[in-house]
Amino acid sequence: MFSKSKINDPSPQKADTPKQAGYDKPQDAPKPAAPQGDYKTSAPKAKPPASILSSDLHVTGNMKTTGDIQVEGTVEGDIRAHLLTIGETATIKGEVIADDVVINGRIVGRVRGLKVRLTSTARVEGDIIHKTIAIESGAHFEGSVQRQDDPLNPKGKTADPAQRPAEQAPRSSSEPRQS
Numbered sequence: 001m002f003s004k005s006k007i008n009d010p011s012p013q014k015a016d017t018p019k020q021a022g023y024d025k026p027q028d029a030p031k032p033a034a035p036q037g038d039y040k041t042s043a044p045k046a047k048p049p050a051s052i053l054s055s056d057l058h059v060t061g062n063m064k065t066t067g068d069i070q071v072e073g074t075v076e077g078d079i080r081a082h083l084l085t086i087g088e089t090a091t092i093k094g095e096v097i098a099d100d101v102v103i104n105g106r107i108v109g110r111v112r113g114l115k116v117r118l119t120s121t122a123r124v125e126g127d128i129i130h131k132t133i134a135i136e137s138g139a140h141f142e143g144s145v146q147r148q149d150d151p152l153n154p155k156g157k158t159a160d161p162a163q164r165p166a167e168q169a170p171r172s173s174s175e176p177r178q179s
Contacts, residue, residue, distance in 0.1 A: 047067075049068075050067070050068035050069060050070045050083065050085070051065065051067065051068070051069050051070070052069075052070045052072065053069070053070070053071045053072060053073045053075070053090075054072050054073055055072040055087070055089045055090075056073060057072075057073035057074070058073060058074045058075075058076075059073065059075045059076070059077065060076045060077060061076075061077045062077040062078045062080075063075070063077065063078070063079045063080070063081075064079075064080040065080070065081050065082070066081075066082055067081065067082055068081060068082055068083040068084070068085070069081045069083075069084050069085070070084075070085040070087060071084070071085070071086050071087060071090040071092065071105075072087040072089050072090050073089070073090060074090070074091045074092075074093075075090075075091075075092050075093070075094065076093045076094060077093075077094045078094040078095040078096070078109075079092065079094065079096050079097070079098070080097045080098065081097075081098045082098060082099050082100070083098060083099065083100045083102075084096060084098035084102070084113075085102045085104070086101075086102065086103045086104055086105045086106075087104055087105050088104045088105050088121050089105060090104070090105035090106065091105060091106045091107075091108075092105075092106070092107045092108070092109065093108045093109060094108075094109045095109050095110045095111075095112070096109065096110070096111045096112065096113070097112045097113070097152055098112075098113050099113065099114045099115070099152070100113060100114065100115045100117075101113035101115070101116045101117065102117045102119070103116070103117065103118050103119065103122040103124060103139075104119045104121050104122060105121070105122070105123070106122075106123040106124075106125075107122075107123070107124045107125070107126060108125045108126060109125075109126045110126050110127050110129070111124065111126060111127070111128045111129070111130075112129045112130075112151045112154075113128075113129075113130055113131075113151060113152070114130070114132070114151060114152065115130070115131065115132050115133075115134075116128055116130040116132070116133045116134070117133070117134045117135075117136075118133075118134070118135045118136060118139040118141060119136050119139065120136045120137060120138030120139055121138070121139075122135075122136075122139040122140065122141070123139075123140045124139075124140070124141045124142070125142045125143060126142075126143045127143045127144045127145070127146065128141075128143060128144070128145045129146050129147075129148055129151040130145070130146075130147060130148070130151050131147065131148065131149065131151055133145065133147075
C-alpha cells in the first residue's frame with residue numbers, strides 16, 4: 001500500500017514506471033527532455049534589434065527593410081520598414097512607409113502606415129495615410145489625413161472607390177425617402 005510520503009518522497013528509490021510512480025495512464029507520465037538541438041529548431045527565431053542611424057549620420061537615398069529602423073540623423077529619400085521610429089533629432093525628407101510609424105522628429109513628405117503615432121515633439125509637413133492614428137498634444141502637423149484599410153498599398157486609393165458605390169447605393173436610394 002502506498003502512502004503520500006512515499007509518492008512525494010524525492011529519494012532516488014522512486015519507481016521508474018508510470019504505474020509505480022502514482023500515474024494512472026502512460027500519457028500522464030513525465031516526458032523526457034527534448035535534446036538541445038531539437039529545442040533550438042522548434043523555438044521561434046529571435047527578432048533582430050532595430051537598425052539605428054545615429055544623429056551624426058546623413059543618408060541620401062532610399063532605404064528598404066523588413067526589420068525595424070530608428071532614425072536619429074537626416075535622411076533624404078524614401079524609407080520602407082516594419083517599425084520606423086523617427087527620433088527627436090531626426091529629419092526625413094521623403095516618403096515613409098511602415099507598418100508602425102512613431103514620429104518624434106521632423107518629416108517633410110508623405111507618411112503611410114497601419115499605425116501612425118505623432119508624439120508631442122513631432123513635426124510633419126505632408127499627408128498621412130493610415131489605418132489608425134494617434135496625435136499627441138503639442139505635435140505640429142501640416143497636411144491632410146486619410147484613413148485607408150490598406151495604407152501600405154499605393155494603389156489602395158483606387159480600390160476603395162470601387163467598393164464605395166456599392167456601399168452608398170442603398171444609402172442614396174433611401175435618402176430621398178427621408179426628405
